[in-house]
Amino acid sequence: MTEATPALGCVGQPRVLAGLDTLPRLDRADHLAVHGPLPLYRPEELVELAEDIDLRGRGGAGFPFARKLRAVMRTARSRDGRTAVVVNGSEGEPSCLKDKAVLLHAPHLVLDGALLAAAALGADDVVVGVTRDDVERSLRTAVAERGPAGSRVRVARLPERFVTGEGTSLINGIEGGPALPNGQKVRTSDRGLGGVPTLLSNTETYAQLAVAARLGASGYCSAGLPAEPGTVLLTVAGSTVVEVPTGTSLAYVLELCGYSPGQGVLVGGYHGRWLTAAAARSVALSRQSLSSVNAVLGAGAVLPLPEDTCPAGEVARVARWMADESAGQCGPCVRGLPSLATAVEELVAGGGRAAWDAIESRMRAVRGRGACSHPDGTSGFVASALAVFPDELRDHALGSGCGRRVLGALPLPADENPERLVVDWTLCRGHGLCADLLPDVVRLDADGFPAQAVMPVPERFRAKALRAVRRCPALALRIQE
Known part of the structure; x- marks a missing residue:
């Protein structure tokens, strides 16, 4: 990595x-x-x-x-x-x-x-x-x-x-x-x-x-708030570490680092909570201010979500990674978190009301039952996304989607030497079946063709990628190591 x-x-x-x-x-x-x-x-x-x-x-x-x-x-x-x-x-x-x-x-x-x-x-x-x-x-x-x-x-x-x-x-x-x-x-x-x-x-x-x-x-105590003195360190967008006095405006810190609240801001990392863009513009970096929007600074991660990425796809990526990162020692981690991640992925792929209900059911099944805080933190992350991005997630559940690609705005470790799905442009006819079968990897452009010629395929999507290769009517896809 x-x-x-x-x-x-x-x-x-x-x-x-x-x-x-x-x-x-x-x-x-x-x-x-x-x-x-x-x-x-x-x-x-x-x-x-x-x-x-x-x-x-x-x-x-x-x-x-x-x-x-x-x-x-x-x-x-x-x-x-x-x-x-x-x-x-x-x-x-x-x-x-x-x-x-x-x-x-x-x-x-x-x-x-x-x-x-x-x-x-x-x-x-x-x-x-x-x-x-x-x-x-x-x-x-x-x-x-x-x-x-x-x-x-x-x-x-x-x-x-x-x-x-x-x-x-x-x-x-x-x-x-x-x-x-x-x-x-x-x-x-x-x-x-x-x-x-x-x-x-x-x-x-x-x-x-x-x-x-x-x-x-x-x-x-000469810096920061009287009730919460000193400074805090933040990691902004997974790339910049900033030291700020407590009480500083979150929006100001984002602007300083070259970002806006975008579609919303995840505060506290992957066990944290999403803020709406409006809340992110008004909140200050203090326990009292963050608690007013049901958030905590946690480990100091601040992740703005850009306007041009898909919130549902970003949440699904992190949910799967969090499931893979579990200790694997108790039921909520061994079965609950992978099931929750699968339910989120199915919702993103157009799973309808059944997928939404499955997410709610999986979250209830893991809350308060883990040997550590990982199941609670992961389910809280997903629940917060459902509350802050309800329209986008509902559009995905109903099959229409939001029309945006998943840009990887929420940082995850890079896959080691991932396989790639390759499009042969001389054969592709824009049927779009590949995007239907593999929505987390393939995004279509305005003309209905794959937006990229080469797309990394995470291991968990390999079976779906092979199915897309086999079912392409124009035989325009192949897997490349």
Whole structure:
């Protein structure tokens, strides 16, 4: 899979991304020149700092960081005192690149936050879980640049999958097991790495902690909203990472990055929620503002849907990928999500009211029943699309469609060496049967001919592609590897 490297930007004065306007990466010396030395905090002082700035996890759930710290301390006191610190740098969703950007360009800020927390907790183990070659290299280089002080940090390489970032998946993978959720409702603050109380949070959270430790609570709260201070990192359209103060207009950030709300905006990634274009123009990047439109910032992914792509087809692509990315360990993942993805695909292909009803039925069947949050998150994504794009999805269900191609505006990993459906223009007569059989691959132009001569065929559509080749009345199609 191609490893995307995001562009960087900011609104106002950067903090986490400070110094990266002139340097591609901050080594140890550059890091200290930009950010200065890291002060030490006693345990209660660090908890107080996190409370004063209302620091929350930036990986999706938004759990208060101070509560995590207190929970680890409380459990450790009731046992032998041992603790661990884990940084979740997996970010297994292709629409999210902000944590990768920080680890690639400013890794020492993340290490500062993790080591600061480890010192306050008295933790012996500090582990950073990553999934990419370039991120692993950047971190190992940063650890080496710290000399003996970096010897406490271990970098663990994990498989790049959506479910790798789930807490128990990450711990299992670091310990040498399969990076899959264990289905047990046990908090890592009670039993995590090596069975000891573990402080687990994502990359940006530790970076923000390191920024706050240097600025102090009052300095940190000088940016953003009074009730929600500081900055947040966003991944816009799967390609640009932007640091913005909380309370910034979402529409302004999109405009800054060269986008408009289009047909709507997906906020929070593939476990997030769709906003209508009108809502996206009015909402601000804060918990309160987003909650007013039933959305959360989650992992910070912001995905505008362009006017010229098919919403139904985009949703179907992601639903299938999410089904394929499941842990495959419980019924809602093994059967429920693939069935849901199939129902969405059948609706897109003109499955009528039966396909719409099947989607509703599949969503009810998986909600609240999974061993982790993946079934709920995926069904929520589909339900949100039904609410925001009802006309487009209804047109597809009735067979008329919306007339737009699927441009892949919602980023997914590229298929490795996909087969291709090739049109022989000397034979094609524009019967259109190929588009009827393979609507997710073949789109017709205004004259009724395939709009492209060569079309990648994902593995899940191979059987349909072969059927289209066999049934073409003009024998104008072939599969090419």
